[in-house]
Amino acid sequence: MGRPTITLRQATEKAHAIAHFGRPRRRAAAGRAGLCGKHRPTAQVQEKLIKTSLLTFNDANLTGNYAVMHAKLAEPFRDKFSPDQLKKAFKSFIDQKIDLAPIVLKPPVATTETKIDGRGALQVRGYFDTAPSRVLYEIDFVPSEGEWKPIALDVKVRAAGEK
Numbered sequence: 001m002g003r004p005t006i007t008l009r010q011a012t013e014k015a016h017a018i019a020h021f022g023r024p025r026r027r028a029a030a031g032r033a034g035l036c037g038k039h040r041p042t043a044q045v046q047e048k049l050i051k052t053s054l055l056t057f058n059d060a061n062l063t064g065n066y067a068v069m070h071a072k073l074a075e076p077f078r079d080k081f082s083p084d085q086l087k088k089a090f091k092s093f094i095d096q097k098i099d100l101a102p103i104v105l106k107p108p109v110a111t112t113e114t115k116i117d118g119r120g121a122l123q124v125r126g127y128f129d130t131a132p133s134r135v136l137y138e139i140d141f142v143p144s145e146g147e148w149k150p151i152a153l154d155v156k157v158r159a160a161g162e163k
Helices: 026-030 043-063 067-072 075-080 083-089 091-096 101-105
Strands: 005-011 014-020 122-128 133-144 147-159
Touching (some): 043 067, 043 101, 043 122, 043 147, 067 083, 075 133, 075 147, 083 091
Antiparallel strands (some): 014 147
């Protein structure tokens, strides 16, 4: 498994957070009982995965408590990084008091077709058409403990209409 990294970038006044948590373990890619694996989940399940991941990230940023977010991430990530390391990585979101809650009221808009890559990771890419800022996301999920869990998270907050 490659060395996982957590990176946070701040470009001008645009919030941008990236966390990549390494390659999924091959044995985890098989999935269990049809919950996850080789087949893409339905659009409704994808929406649930996207929103729960982003809202868990949001709650962690607003409260400064990353324990729940840490617990909901894929096992390879949890094995490498602590909640305190997450808090340091996403300090920019905390400092700017960015609230992603408006995504609850909007459907995700896909920018590419959801696919399962060669690592067995479910890749979802898109945005929420919120105002005054748009929330863009790239999230990779892997089967972990019988369900899809995030292993890579890239969140950007941009002015509406900006890419």
